[in-house]
Amino acid sequence: MKHAKDWPSTDAVIVLSNLMDRDGGLKGESAVRAAKAAAVYKERHAGILVTCGWAYRKDCKITLAEAFSRHISENFGIVKACIISQDLSRDTVGDAYFTKISVAIPLNIKTIIIVTSSYHVERAREIFDFIYANDALIEVVGVNVSTVEDTFRRERASLDAFRATFTGVERGNNNAILQRIRERHPYYNGDVYPQLS
Numbered sequence: 001m002k003h004a005k006d007w008p009s010t011d012a013v014i015v016l017s018n019l020m021d022r023d024g025g026l027k028g029e030s031a032v033r034a035a036k037a038a039a040v041y042k043e044r045h046a047g048i049l050v051t052c053g054w055a056y057r058k059d060c061k062i063t064l065a066e067a068f069s070r071h072i073s074e075n076f077g078i079v080k081a082c083i084i085s086q087d088l089s090r091d092t093v094g095d096a097y098f099t100k101i102s103v104a105i106p107l108n109i110k111t112i113i114i115v116t117s118s119y120h121v122e123r124a125r126e127i128f129d130f131i132y133a134n135d136a137l138i139e140v141v142g143v144n145v146s147t148v149e150d151t152f153r154r155e156r157a158s159l160d161a162f163r164a165t166f167t168g169v170e171r172g173n174n175n176a177i178l179q180r181i182r183e184r185h186p187y188y189n190g191d192v193y194p195q196l197s
Helices: 028-043 064-076 092-104 118-135 149-165 174-184
Strands: 012-015 048-052 083-086 111-117 137-143
Touching (some): 012 028, 012 092, 028 064, 028 137, 092 118, 092 174
Parallel strands (some): 012 048, 012 111, 048 083
């Protein structure tokens, strides 16, 4: 199976968000992911860079996607016109689904590099491969960040939860995936955060 790295250039780089401060500033893990995304974007001559994440902080007026977009534009010289902010996602499943629906399909994007933290690579790859299926070539790049053993336990538990939630759903079936997100995913069905409209 071919991956995005097998192609001379890349259509899009998608950076998965982590956290921001109350002023929308990025530090630590988020800043490292942003820096890597900017570097990959330039190295691979990507067409666009996509940032992800909703307005999860009640004490901040911008979304995670916008915080990442501002940080990358201001610190790495990537013009805002080349950055798309996708602000509907609340987790990795949402990152994959909403980037596919709102960016990849409309722009006919076929090669994608995902940037995240190294501990998150396996889960991100499985989720994006499931949701994008054969619609795009995916490569996942991880940046090294300090972690604790509990991080890996949480990752395994989250991957198990993803598999259980989407059991019986056809890989790459956008309508079925959205329906399952709305019905069974606690970040979107109203159990943890407001229900996805």
